[in-house]
Amino acid sequence: MHEITHASRTHDPHIEGHFKSSEVVRDIVIGLSDGLTVPFALAAGLSGAVSSSRIVVLAGLAEIAAGSIAMGLGGYLAARGDAEHYASERQREEREIIERTHDEEEEIYEIFEQYSVDRTSSAPVLGALKRNPTAWVDFMMRFELGLEEPARNRAHRSALTIAMSYIAGGFIPLLPYMLAEENFTALKLSVVITLLSLAIFGALKGRLVGTGWLRSALQTITIGGAAAAAAYILARLLNAHG
């Protein structure tokens, strides 16, 4: 979830389009990868310990409700926090270039000195920025603070996208338990369709992000498989001693 960059405040329409679609993709990836993995592993674990597929389905749906709200609402509040943080830092920067002009000038020199650019060479850039205060603030936001302006309405969209993807992913492993009477039959079917879904999802994600489809597919299968195996073994052990 860390590998896709945040929205970039840039005037290049190509790059802007690229980053905006990345945000939606990132939200889908966040929701789907957890949605396919955790309800799958929980159902697998429970199926090794309880005989009734009704309880597996109940627990799975309760997990989907809990997980989608936790992730969606969590994403909403995080995105809103991002937007407020950006706005307050921007206000502070706007104040500082007026009230503490000298310090802010020094900060520009220091930014460039990190890249071995001496004061004489960076002075003309400072001069140009001082002629355009908005650009100066833009520059400080990005190059001093490393902050990008979040897209508008990002919080709502992000929350909905993550929650819906989680729900969509979570239903796949539960379907066999809803249809089959017997838990062990359902488990086998759930393992097959979920690992297949994880492979397809991983391959698509790999192509989008650029890590290579095969490697990405193996990674999503590994995460899902390891989580399910751990939950299954744990539930069986606890059940044997319970």
Place this chain on the structure above:
Amino acid sequence: MHEITHASRTHDPHIEGHFKSSEVVRDIVIGLSDGLTVPFALAAGLSGAVSSSRIVVLAGLAEIAAGSIAMGLGGYLAARGDAEHYASERQREEREIIERTHDEEEEIYEIFEQYSVDRTSSAPVLGALKRNPTAWVDFMMRFELGLEEPARNRAHRSALTIAMSYIAGGFIPLLPYMLAEENFTALKLSVVITLLSLAIFGALKGRLVGTGWLRSALQTITIGGAAAAAAYILARLLNAHG
């Protein structure tokens, strides 16, 4: 989880220290907030539908196993992906400043033009960067691509921190079900201690991140409470019709 910035490659030791501790804090926050929320909500949901607290504990522990592995391993692979992405982009940038020098020079002019800095003013910076190819690549990584060099061993540490925080958080809501015989008693106790933990966690997080402790506490309580209420209502409805 979006609100804390990634590690910064900077020569200012103060800022560097600030960002590094943020990464650990961010991982703890990611693990704890989901760990306190999802197993809590799942247990609350199930307690409304099944009579045996043994099944609630089983499901809760299976969820903790699944969730901690999904988040930890997911975090590990994401961090490793970050590091590899940074390395490959850096290699490409190193090649391009030699093979496509003119294009890379144009890119520097374009970066500055976004901030209304004309070519005459940015030319001396370009001159200085050309005298130091490593600094030039550093500059392009940060200001063209917006990439920071990830900390070494970040992947392992990140995975462990997230998983351990998830487990620590997840045990809190399950404790009452392990101790109490009766599900409804356990549920009431679980709601009290988990909402209290969420409030303390939210308040601490708010102070660290700077959103204000009260507001942050209300947010974590809202997420946990909404997830638990939804899971509880859903499980009761399904149980009534099952």
